[in-house]
Amino acid sequence: MSVRINGLASGLPPNLVDQVIEAERMPIKQMQGQKNTIEDKVKLVTDLETKINDISKNLTSIVGARGFVDRKFESSFPDIITGTLDPNVAEKGEWTLEVVQLAGKPSAVTNGFPDKDKTTLGVGYIKFQTEEGEKEVYITEGDSTLEKIAAAINRSGAGVRAMVVNDRSDKEDSFKLEISGLKTGDDNEVKFPTVYLLDGRRDLQFVATNKAQNAKYKIDGHEFEATENKITDLIPGVVLDLKKAKPNEVVNLKVTENYEVIADKLKTFVDSYNGALAFIQNQNKLTPDRDGNQRLGPLGGDSMVRMTESRLRSMIQDPQQTNSKFKRILELGVEFNRNGTLNLNQDKFNKIVSENPEDVVEFLRGDFVTNGFVTTMKNRLGSIVDAQSGPVTTRKKSMQERMSQIDRRIDAKERMLSKREEQLRRQFAKMEESMSKLQTQGASAAIGGGG
Missing domain, CATH: 1.20.1330 (f41 fragment of flagellin, N-terminal domain)
Known part of the structure; x- marks a missing residue:
C-alpha cells in the first residue's frame, strides 16, 4: 500500500x-x-x-x-553723512567733507481748505513749466476736489507729484495741496504758474514755492556741487549719502579693513x-x-x-x-x-x-x-x-x-x-x-x- x-x-x-x-x-x-x-x-x-x-x-x-x-566705511558724524561701499572696489583712505547745502526738489504749496473731498475748486487746467517743456493737467467737474486734483496730477505724467497735507497750524483750512518735482538739482527746475480753474466754491492758488537746488559740499576748503544727495563718483567704491546740511562742521570719513x-x-x-x-x-x-x-x-x-x-x-x-x-x-x-x-x-x-x-x-x-x-x-x-x-x-x-x-x-x-x-x-x-x-x-x- x-x-x-x-x-x-x-x-x-x-x-x-x-x-x-x-x-x-x-x-x-x-x-x-x-x-x-x-x-x-x-x-x-x-x-x-x-x-x-x-x-x-x-x-x-x-x-x-x-x-x-x-572693508567698512566710517563717518565721524553719521547724522550728517553716511555711506555704503563695495568692498571689491573701495580703497583704504581718509577724507574730510563739509555739507554746505542739501540738494532739493522744486515744490509748491497751495492755500488751505476745510476738507479734501467735498469742496469743489472748479473746472479748467493747471500748467507746469518743466525741463521737458510745458505740461498741462485738465481738471473736470468730477475731479475738482483737492484729493481728486492730486490724483489727476499724479496720473498725468506731468513730471510732478502731488499729495494732500493736513496742516494743523490752520485749524479751519488745514488741508493743502503740496506739489513737487521728481528729481533734485537745479537742472530739474519746475515753475508753478497761476491755476486756471473756474466756477469753484473756493479758489486754488500757490502761496509758497521752493526752487530746485544742487547739493553743495566742501573738500579741503573747495566747494563743489552735485544734483543729488547721493554722491557716487567722489570716493571710489563708496556711495555717500548727504543727510543734513551743516556748514563749518567737518566730517571725517574713512574706509578701513x-x-x-x-x-x-x-x-x-x-x-x-x-x-x-x-x-x-x-x-x-x-x-x-x-x-x-x-x-x-x-x-x-x-x-x-x-x-x-x-x-x-x-x-x-x-x-x-x-x-x-x-x-x-x-x-x-x-x-x-x-x-x-x-x-x-x-x-x-x-x-x-x-x-x-x-x-x-x-x-x-x-x-x-x-x-x-x-x-x-x-x-x-x-x-x-x-x-x-x-x-x-x-x-x-x-x-x-x-x-x-x-x-x-x-x-x-x-x-x-x-x-x-x-x-x-x-x-x-x-x-x-x-x-x-x-x-x-x-x-x-x-x-x-x-x-
Whole structure:
C-alpha cells in the first residue's frame, strides 16, 4: 500500500526547490553584505572629501589678490553723512567733507481748505513749466476736489507729484495741496504758474514755492556741487549719502579693513579645518561594538586617513616663503588645542592685523600663485582630493570599483541560480510525474489481485 506525504507523489516538501535555491543564494547574501560594508565606507570617504573641500572654500573668502576683501566705511558724524561701499572696489583712505547745502526738489504749496473731498475748486487746467517743456493737467467737474486734483496730477505724467497735507497750524483750512518735482538739482527746475480753474466754491492758488537746488559740499576748503544727495563718483567704491546740511562742521570719513569680519572668516576656516580633523579622530577612536569589543571606526587605521591627517597638520606647521615677517599661521592667533584641533584667539588676531596689516596680508596672500598661506593651503588641499592622484579620491574610486565588481558577480550568480531553479523545477516535475504513474500502476495491480 503506497503512502503520499504533503499531497505530493514523491513525498518530498512542496517548496523543496525554493529551499535549495535559498541555500545556494547564501553566497549572494554574503557578497551583498560585503558591498554594503564598502558602500558605508564610500559614504564616509565622500564625507571626508566634502570636509576637505569646505576648508578650501572658506580660505578663498579671507583674502584676495588686492588684499583683504572686507572693508567698512566710517563717518565721524553719521547724522550728517553716511555711506555704503563695495568692498571689491573701495580703497583704504581718509577724507574730510563739509555739507554746505542739501540738494532739493522744486515744490509748491497751495492755500488751505476745510476738507479734501467735498469742496469743489472748479473746472479748467493747471500748467507746469518743466525741463521737458510745458505740461498741462485738465481738471473736470468730477475731479475738482483737492484729493481728486492730486490724483489727476499724479496720473498725468506731468513730471510732478502731488499729495494732500493736513496742516494743523490752520485749524479751519488745514488741508493743502503740496506739489513737487521728481528729481533734485537745479537742472530739474519746475515753475508753478497761476491755476486756471473756474466756477469753484473756493479758489486754488500757490502761496509758497521752493526752487530746485544742487547739493553743495566742501573738500579741503573747495566747494563743489552735485544734483543729488547721493554722491557716487567722489570716493571710489563708496556711495555717500548727504543727510543734513551743516556748514563749518567737518566730517571725517574713512574706509578701513573690517577686522571683525576678517577674523570671523578666519574662524570659519578654523572650524572647517577642525571638522575634517575631528572626522579623522573619530575614525581612529576605539569604541565598543555590539559585543562589547573595542573597535576602530570603519576607516580607522586606513593609510589614506593617516596620510590626510599628516598633510593637514603639516599645512599648519610648515613655514611660508613670503616677504612677511610672519612665517606660520600659529603666529597670528591660531593655536593648537590639547586634543590636536585648532582654536583662533580673535583678540590676538585683531591686534596683530591692526598693527601689521601689510605683513598679515603678505603672509596670507603671498604672490597668489605659488606661495602664501592661502595659496599653499589650497594647493595642498587640492592635492588630497585631486581627481587623478589624490589619496581620498583614489581610495573612493577603488572602493566604487570593488562595489561594481561585486555587482557583476552578484548578477552572474543570480543568472546562474535562475537557470538552476528552472532546471530543478523541471526535474522535480518529471520525478513527480513518474512517481504518480508508479503509484497509479501499483494501485491498479492491487485492485486486480484483490479481485
